[in-house]
Amino acid sequence: MRWADYDSETCSIARSVDILHDRWTLLLMRDLINGVHRFEALRAHLGVSRDVLSKRLAALVAAGVVERRSYQDDGERARAAYHLTEAGRELQPVLVALLAWGDKYLAGAAGPPAVLEHIGCGAAVSVRLVCDRGHEAAGAHVRLRPTEAARLRGES
Amino acid sequence: MRWADYDSETCSIARSVDILHDRWTLLLMRDLINGVHRFEALRAHLGVSRDVLSKRLAALVAAGVVERRSYQDDGERARAAYHLTEAGRELQPVLVALLAWGDKYLAGAAGPPAVLEHIGCGAAVSVRLVCDRGHEAAGAHVRLRPTEAARLRGES
């Protein structure tokens, strides 16, 4: 297929970007995936204003990637905490890919501030594109094939 | 490490997001990686204004992920085209991860408009997180370990 035939708006990348494209959302996801769950902790760590954090969290809850939970420590009153849903956790490859790319191209002379490691064995973790038959499938070895859904849409 | 110890700004994810977080950049990268290289073709396919496209391209050239080339068809005058640099091409995993996620969670009843396939064998392509010793390393089986660079920064 010629890529230009591929509808720019219905593209899954476009839909994903629509949810994630602002300056804070991916960093917010990063913190959530790494164990920061409370409003004030998120605000302080990200350095974002309360207002924006509130809006972002609401948007992510609406999008189904974050859920709000109440919890209660002993002797304390109930508090709210935010956790990723299954859909949210599955954005991990996006974050890892961004991390790997930033490590490689933006880290500067000092090197990356942190590396991702497999807890089981301590080896470095990387992102790979593979096909169902196990072939490495990066770069030009990959193409998009339009589905029935796209064909039907095109006819309408 | 406790994630909150990890500096939010020097994080490689943050640096990457800084370059990519606007509404158009990732879609622009998508089109560039898929063979749309000319200004007017990009503008038409993305549906973005000339002004913004011009700025985005300039920013991406400055960031080193896009390069501007001149080419000349027979009998035509020279024209400009934009191509990804090596660094730009290596953002492919980010795009594939976004595509896969959108396919899974945002495609709706009709299913995704296109699927990614390995040109060699036609099998579907997916993103995997693996460690250097070949272990599958997704979800909670992964952690960030601060490097010397982070320790030095923390002391300063």
Added chain:
DNA sequence: CAGTATCCCAAGCGATACTG
């Protein structure tokens, strides 16, 4: 075709103050 210049509007964002 490949942009730049101008204008104006809307959205994003931060600061501050306030509420339960």
Added chain:
DNA sequence: CAGTATCGCTTGGGATACTG
């Protein structure tokens, strides 16, 4: 602590017109 309300600034972005 966990937010909402209000304000005003700044940036992003579309429309249109213009240039090489």
